[in-house]
Amino acid sequence: MAPLIVPLVKIGLLVFALLTAAAYLVLLERWIAAWVQDRKGPNRVGIPLTSIKLFGLGQPLADGLKFIFKEEYTPAHVDKALYTLAPITILAAALAIFAVIPIGSVLPLDLPGTDGPIKLVVAPGVDVGMIYVFALSSIAVYGVILGGWASNNKYSFLGGLRSSAQLIAYEIPLGLGILGVVISTGSLRLENIIFEQAQSGVWNSFTQPLGLVVFVVASFAEAARLPFDLPECEQELIGGYHTEYSGMRLLLFLIAEFLHMVVAAFLIVILFFGGWHFWGMPVPADDIISWSVAGLRILVLIAKVLAVILFFMLIRWSWPRFRFDQLMNLAWKVMLPLGLVNLMAVAAVVEYQHAREIEDLSTNAWLPVGIGWGVAIVAWIVAALFAPLHTDNRPRLDVLQPPAFEPNSLRSK
């Protein structure tokens, strides 16, 4: 029984935790928004039926109740099947990504029928972990496109179109950022990627700063957060692909959006900031780990993820949105070359270490760090000098032809 029960308990706990976390991230986002704008933010709703306010920690409950009791309106002109399928697709894909994401390392709990300590991953030991994450995050695009298409609304459709172009463009830098880490680690398993960094004590962000920048920018775009939230920008497209949605279906979209941000934060922490590792923490093998170390690892990982999420939210209020042509230029003319440069540098370092047969990476850790930073600074300056991000969007007078359109000539036919 235990081999079946343990994963089920894990899934239940994870889904509950994720949905709660998404609800509280909405509160956090509103708080940050308020504080940055010198307001106080939601601080009224506390325990229901009492006057205890608890700094507004009851707000997610009230928001959830509001969404549940709202009318779930289906416009007459939508494609009903796809209209319902879209939010389900996007949320299911967003939740499924967490199957391979380790929340901490292991728990030293020896249950009968299980082999060894319980791993804090729903699907432990998936050898294609990174590819799985990548594949499912691509499926999330379908939810957006389906929602935009099924809504049968021009604003939704424009949001869906923008989303498809944007996500496809940014999947390449995202993949390049991941590829650098995968090459230097030699494994696609997220647990291995963390363990490698913990063993050497040198996080991938030190050896691949360029990869980190490319990956972070691409994951902002993948999560459709500002400054890349063109699929749903309120000022231009009302709500983008979820213009026509209301009630629970809208809630599913919003939860999925926040889960994308959580996934991005987890991936940034795991790939580039050492996951549950922090200097001074012991790194014992999985089968002799103590409860205190196991708990500390979970805390460190969650703290890092929260810090990244805070960064996401601060960026939202610091940077204005890109224009769409700038967004595309950034993806194809800046991030793609920078990702390739990073990949080449990482590959060269790994190949050098293989050739010199350097086995113990921790003693020679500072060589890749120096090369990584040198390459990053040079590539950054070169990219800046070429300045491919055009801020000028005036009509180009040198190529502009006088308009040949004459209404009378059309009318006479």
Place this chain on the structure above:
Amino acid sequence: MKPTDPKIKWIEEPKLGLAGKMYLPLFVQGLSTTAKHLFSPKVTVSFPEARPQIGNPLIYRGVHRLNKDSQGRVKCVACFLCATACPAHCIDIVGVESPWPDREKYPQSFTIDELRCIFCGMCEEACPVDAIELTSLCDLTGRSREELIFDKEKLLSVYDQTKDAEPMKSNSLGGTL
């Protein structure tokens, strides 16, 4: 207007220096501005617990009151200037012959529909005897539309309620009567 029109004056945007093209200085600048505001004092007033600070009660335009003279009589002489000046037509006065010798008329009834009122303060400006004034009471609420049609008694009671905190403006500004 066509883009090739010679009347259009195209303005060159300022050129970015290397630091601007590098993005990082601007990035740090933006983030530090945001972070600074994150911890700066907040301007929100937690309303029911904390009352808003009204800068100058003399010029604030809140709920109306009808002033009383030194003998406790209503100051209004039912001249209808406020009702005439009112752009929202929210003042309704019934003037009758005054029982007192110092004036000809006085208002038998004086009602203001606070829901119609746009709080422009023109009644206050029009009044020749400084009888109608706008106080600094800003939390005007009621449970029905009828409740917010203030009659003479209500308006006089607003005077009694606010006369200590806000003395009559005509007194402080050197007015008459």
